[in-house]
Amino acid sequence: MTGEPERPMADRQTYDAPEWKALLDAAVDAIIVIDHRGRIETFNSAAESIFGFSAAEILGKNVSVLMPQPYSREHDSYIHNYIDSGNARIIGIGREVQGMRQDGSVFPIGLAVGEIATQGPVKFVGIIRDITDRKQSEEEIHHARERLSQFARLSTLGEMAAGLAHELNQPLAAIATYTQACQRLIESGQSDDEEILATLKKCDSQAQRAGDVIRRLRQFVQKREVGRLEVGCKELIHDIAALAEVDARNNRIPLAIDVAEGLPNVMVDAVQIQQVILNLIRNGIDAMQDTDQNNEGISVSVKQFDSDNIKVAVTDHGGGMTEEAEKKIFQPFFTTKPSGLGLGLSICQSIIASHGGVLSFTKNRSGGTTFYFTLPVSPETDT
Amino acid sequence: MIDYNPTVFLVDDDEAVRDSLGLLMKSVALASQSFASAAEFLAEFDPECPGCLILDIRMPGMSGMELQQKLIEMRAILPIIFITGHGDIPMAVEAMQRGAVDFIPKPFRDNELLDRINQALEDDRKNRESLVERGEVEKRIEKLTPREKQVLELVVQGKANKVIAGDLDVSQRTVEIHRARVMEKMQVRSLAQLVRMVMQIQQ
Numbered sequence: 382m383t384g385e386p387e388r389p390m391a392d393r394q395t396y397d398a399p400e401w402k403a404l405l406d407a408a409v410d411a412i413i414v415i416d417h418r419g420r421i422e423t424f425n426s427a428a429e430s431i432f433g434f435s436a437a438e439i440l441g442k443n444v445s446v447l448m449p450q451p452y453s454r455e456h457d458s459y460i461h462n463y464i465d466s467g468n469a470r471i472i473g474i475g476r477e478v479q480g481m482r483q484d485g486s487v488f489p490i491g492l493a494v495g496e497i498a499t500q501g502p503v504k505f506v507g508i509i510r511d512i513t514d515r516k517q518s519e520e521e522i523h524h525a526r527e528r529l530s531q532f533a534r535l536s537t538l539g540e541m542a543a544g545l546a547h548e549l550n551q552p553l554a555a556i557a558t559y560t561q562a563c564q565r566l567i568e569s570g571q572s573d574d575e576e577i578l579a580t581l582k583k584c585d586s587q588a589q590r591a592g593d594v595i596r597r598l599r600q601f602v603q604k605r606e607v608g609r610l611e612v613g614c615k616e617l618i619h620d621i622a623a624l625a626e627v628d629a630r631n632n633r634i635p636l637a638i639d640v641a642e643g644l645p646n647v648m649v650d651a652v653q654i655q656q657v658i659l660n661l662i663r664n665g666i667d668a669m670q671d672t673d674q675n676n677e678g679i680s681v682s683v684k685q686f687d688s689d690n691i692k693v694a695v696t697d698h699g700g701g702m703t704e705e706a707e708k709k710i711f712q713p714f715f716t717t718k719p720s721g722l723g724l725g726l727s728i729c730q731s732i733i734a735s736h737g738g739v740l741s742f743t744k745n746r747s748g749g750t751t752f753y754f755t756l757p758v759s760p761e762t763d764t
Numbered sequence: 765m766i767d768y769n770p771t772v773f774l775v776d777d778d779e780a781v782r783d784s785l786g787l788l789m790k791s792v793a794l795a796s797q798s799f800a801s802a803a804e805f806l807a808e809f810d811p812e813c814p815g816c817l818i819l820d821i822r823m824p825g826m827s828g829m830e831l832q833q834k835l836i837e838m839r840a841i842l843p844i845i846f847i848t849g850h851g852d853i854p855m856a857v858e859a860m861q862r863g864a865v866d867f868i869p870k871p872f873r874d875n876e877l878l879d880r881i882n883q884a885l886e887d888d889r890k891n892r893e894s895l896v897e898r899g900e901v902e903k904r905i906e907k908l909t910p911r912e913k914q915v916l917e918l919v920v921q922g923k924a925n926k927v928i929a930g931d932l933d934v935s936q937r938t939v940e941i942h943r944a945r946v947m948e949k950m951q952v953r954s955l956a957q958l959v960r961m962v963m964q965i966q967q
Binding site: 630 | 780
């Protein structure tokens with residue numbers, strides 16, 4: 382930052398023209414002109430209110446005072462690089478960066494930069510918008526969406542309660558029966574240590590089995606930081622398949638899962654994508670409640686879609702959808718189920734869209750419906 | 765009294781539940797045989813083999829209820845104890861109405877389950893004994909001549925010799941001879957015994 386109060390005089394009269402000044406001060410966005418060394422030549426009234434500096438105190442100072450680190454430190458070299466090489470990092474592109482107010486507070490800004498060709502050294506004009514509100518509402522929307530999907534996950538599990546209770550009951554019944562049998566064997570004096578030991582191991586693995594059900598449930602519903610991580614397709618499907626199978630088994634509908642070998646990884650919020658898969662499977666189960674096709678069941682397949690995307694498809698052999706349902710299926714509050722809220726698929730669609738994929742469906746030739754979605758593969762992945 | 769060597773047939777799709785029940789049977793010295801599905805059980809089902817069936821009501825493929833229906837159609841007499849889980853009560857009631865011996869919710873107390881198994885095995889033994897008796901009675905009837913069968917029928921209806929003689933257009937003396945032969949071939953001494961025996965197979 383150069384502290385000299387020296388004011389470059391080139392083209393000054395142009396900026397001082399009343400029309401020009403009126404134009405600058407009427408602008409909603411901050412408009413700042415700097416010279417080739419980064420010194421501020423023009424600072425309109427919107428800039429004053431956004432940054433908290435008056436034009437009088439800031440003219441002639443280096444524009445880097447309006448930026449937090451590391452931009453502030455690097456800004457002079459950005460200008461030099463551009464002047465030397467002509468490589469534009471920001472000019473004509475516009476991007477979201479951070480600004481710093483006079484009080485030191487940092488806030489998000491949208492910045493567009495243009496180059497001013499003059500007789501003398503080059504100058505730059507920056508147009509700056511305070512995007513704090515937009516960022517905040519984006520974040521709020523993001524959180525609201527996560528709260529909604531959290532709620533949807535809880536309500537899904539609520540609907541699955543009977544099946545989950547059954548799934549916990551099985552290992553409990555086995556453990557109870559094993560231990561009762563052991564007591565009888567020991568009491569009657571006909572036990573041998575090996576058999577008792579083997580049975581204790583079986584009890585242990587049944588206890589683990591019950592614990593796994595609980596662990597998966599907790600993972601699925603716990604409040605958490607929303608974040609995307611690179612995961613393999615197999616891992617992504619594995620945990621949710623275990624929960625979905627509970628529901629399928631409880632409804633006596635076979636569930637077949639086929640994940641192609643050698644698929645690339647995806648960069649996703651795993652719980653949200655699993656929520657979508659579970660939702661689609663559960664819809665398939667509901668669609669098959671009233672049909673005789675139950676032995677055909679539901680199949681889930683994960684395949685390469687094109688070079689940049691994988692595709693997850695859930696195929697049921699139910700009665701298919703009515704024309705009305707087909708038109709409205711993704712609308713919030715549209716439901717064909719007596720106790721449905723009608724939010725499942727619209728939540729699924731927003732989850733998939735936020736991952737850069739597409740959720741859609743086709744009618745099967747052999748009856749029923751296939752819902753499928755695509756997901757972009759992770760850029761760094763090795764197949 | 766015939767020898768009674770029952771087997772407890774266990775049908776449950778859950779391997780651990782099946783295995784633990786097998787061990788429980790072993791602990792009380794009951795022979796058992798396990799099947800992972802209703803279809804597997806049906807494939808090896810032998811109506812002659814005594815015992816009882818412990819059947820999970822909720823299974824993929826053929827359900828417990830469907831297996832019960834098949835066994836009813838086959839006129840199998842094997843008693844069925846249904847194992848039910850959470851929320852299966854309406855189904856269990858229907859199973860009972862169709863003649864299941866009992867149902868028992870999972871997880872079960874061993875005493876409760878073993879009591880019910882013992883009861884079922886007792887029922888099965890009695891059923892099989894009475895079937896044997898019935899077979900014996902049928903064999904005896906087979907040995908009667910057509911005329912003796914006619915006499916038997918009329919005697920059981922409570923008709924007097926004189927009436928029977930009129931019905932068949934023979935002498936009263938002839939009816940008496942036929943009647944004595946019937947009593948002898950059916951191995952009974954009184955009319956009451958004879959009537960009871962015939963009623964039994966007519967059930």
